[in-house]
Amino acid sequence: MRINRTAAIITSLAIAVSLMAASAFKAAEPVRYTNLKVLPKNISAKELQGIMVDDFQDALGVNCSFCHAGNKNGRGLDFASDARPEKEIARQMMRMTIGINKKYLKVKHPKIGSDALVVSCNTCHKGQPFPDGVE
Numbered sequence: 401m402r403i404n405r406t407a408a409i410i411t412s413l414a415i416a417v418s419l420m421a422a423s424a425f426k427a428a429e430p431v432r433y434t435n436l437k438v439l440p441k442n443i444s445a446k447e448l449q450g451i452m453v454d455d456f457q458d459a460l461g462v463n464c465s466f467c468h469a470g471n472k473n474g475r476g477l478d479f480a481s482d483a484r485p486e487k488e489i490a491r492q493m494m495r496m497t498i499g500i501n502k503k504y505l506k507v508k509h510p511k512i513g514s515d516a517l518v519v520s521c522n523t524c525h526k527g528q529p530f531p532d533g534v535e
Contacts, residue, residue, distance in 0.1 A: 435480040438494045439512060451513040456490070459521035460529050493521065 431445050439451065457463060467490050469483035470476070482488065494512050497519050501510035505518045524531040 433479075435482065438491050438498075447513060455513060455521050459527065460525045461527045462529050466529065497521065497523075 430442070433439075433441070433443065433448065436443065439448065452464070456467070460466070464477055464479075467484055467487040468477040468479050469481040469487075471478045497517065498510045498512065500519045501507040501517050507516050507518065510517055526532075
């Protein structure tokens, strides 16, 4: 009888640990970004981060606050805000590169962040916030 009780306790503990582990590894809800006007609404956090780092931070040599306004509480950035005009300029530039790639370079499905793009931010900016000759 003692063996049965010990086995029952061990089994119960194993089930409890398994349930806790399963709930810890449950797929997280996808992040839904707001105010995306050029990038896809269902973009993943990894894709968005890659675009922001590779296509903006590296290609223009800027950080997030170049386009994104600060939060009203003074902590961090308000990524959804359109308060900084640079954000709309960035959108126009994304539309322009997509258009050039599609119309002139015949890229079938041009998408910001894609390796298929022939013309990208870096084509003109080369690590500078303003291309040569533009002040």
